[in-house]
Amino acid sequence: MRLNPFDTSKIQVGTTGGRGRPRVGRAGGLGCGTIVIAALGYFVFGLDPMETAATVEGMQQGQQQTQSAPVGGEDEAAICNSNQYAQESCNALYSLNQTWEARFQEAGLGSAFRQPTLRFATERQFNTGCGAGSVGMGPFYCPADETMYIDVGFYDQLARMAGEGGDFARLYVVAHEYAHHVQTITGVSDQIRSAQAQNPRLQNQLQVRMELHADCYAGVWAGRNRNAIEPGDMEEGMNAAAAIGDDTLTGGRVSSENFTHGTSRQRMDALRLGMETADDNQCDAAYLRI
Numbered sequence: 288m289r290l291n292p293f294d295t296s297k298i299q300v301g302t303t304g305g306r307g308r309p310r311v312g313r314a315g316g317l318g319c320g321t322i323v324i325a326a327l328g329y330f331v332f333g334l335d336p337m338e339t340a341a342t343v344e345g346m347q348q349g350q351q352q353t354q355s356a357p358v359g360g361e362d363e364a365a366i367c368n369s370n371q372y373a374q375e376s377c378n379a380l381y382s383l384n385q386t387w388e389a390r391f392q393e394a395g396l397g398s399a400f401r402q403p404t405l406r407f408a409t410e411r412q413f414n415t416g417c418g419a420g421s422v423g424m425g426p427f428y429c430p431a432d433e434t435m436y437i438d439v440g441f442y443d444q445l446a447r448m449a450g451e452g453g454d455f456a457r458l459y460v461v462a463h464e465y466a467h468h469v470q471t472i473t474g475v476s477d478q479i480r481s482a483q484a485q486n487p488r489l490q491n492q493l494q495v496r497m498e499l500h501a502d503c504y505a506g507v508w509a510g511r512n513r514n515a516i517e518p519g520d521m522e523e524g525m526n527a528a529a530a531i532g533d534d535t536l537t538g539g540r541v542s543s544e545n546f547t548h549g550t551s552r553q554r555m556d557a558l559r560l561g562m563e564t565a566d567d568n569q570c571d572a573a574y575l576r577i
């Protein structure tokens with residue numbers, strides 16, 4: 288994708304090692320509900336279920352943490368320019384901010400929009416608003432501090448799974464995490480959490496829907512930036528979606544009831560729907576109606 292270079296005045300970027308001004312959690316603090324949503328985010332692209340489960344447990348024990356304020360005096364430009372993957376992620380974040388803010392304004396919800404923060408993992412273990420994080424977890428979004436955590440080392444892993452490719456597979460990961468932020472500020476996350484509480488039997492199915500909805504929103508971002516798309520991007524996205532579907536990650540050994548992200552096929556369909564229609568309403572209709 289040919290994205291415009293990032294503008295540090297229009298993105299919030301830091302590292303997990305950044306010493307931001309501590310701030311307390313949003314109203315209501317970090318209750319169990321937050322943990323449930325956080326868990327959804329944590330499973331995204333999770334590569335090691337055992338490690339993820341251990342971390343989620345750790346999160347539940349360590350939930351009384353303060354959060355770092357975004358960009359606590361760090362040099363954002365230097366962070367974004369520290370390597371090629373970071374630069375791409377910052378360019379994507381800049382584009383995602385512009386695209387989604389415009390979309391919120393279009394929908395008459397401009398005042399509800401706020402940017403997420405992107406923090407690059409600079410340590411193996413780090414604190415987040417959702418508890419302890421580690422690089423083995425892959426990229427994730429924490430709703431409590433509205434921050435996307437990305438370990439650029441994951442991209443090497445993604446390249447091994449999805450095959451060497453261009454940038455779009457990596458951008459899709461950023462767009463997917465960003466979609467969880469959109470779900471948070473629109474209240475979709477809360478709605479899904481309520482539905483899960485009311486229908487425990489559908490818990491997993493609802494979680495899958497939330498993930499596919501995020502894939503679809505990632506596609507909407509790409510679809511709304513069609514002029515930036517290069518030949519092969521769509522295929523790269525599809526390869527990535529196929530490589531990180533639950534059936535692929537587990538070698539097809541897990542029954543569908545245990546899928547948390549959707550199968551490769553489902554993820555590809557969700558991304559394609561978003562890209563082709565560039566319409567988030569289509570995503571809502573496809574994945575949020577029960």
Ligand SMILES: [Zn+2]
Nearest residue numbers: 328331498501
């Ligand atoms: Zn996700």
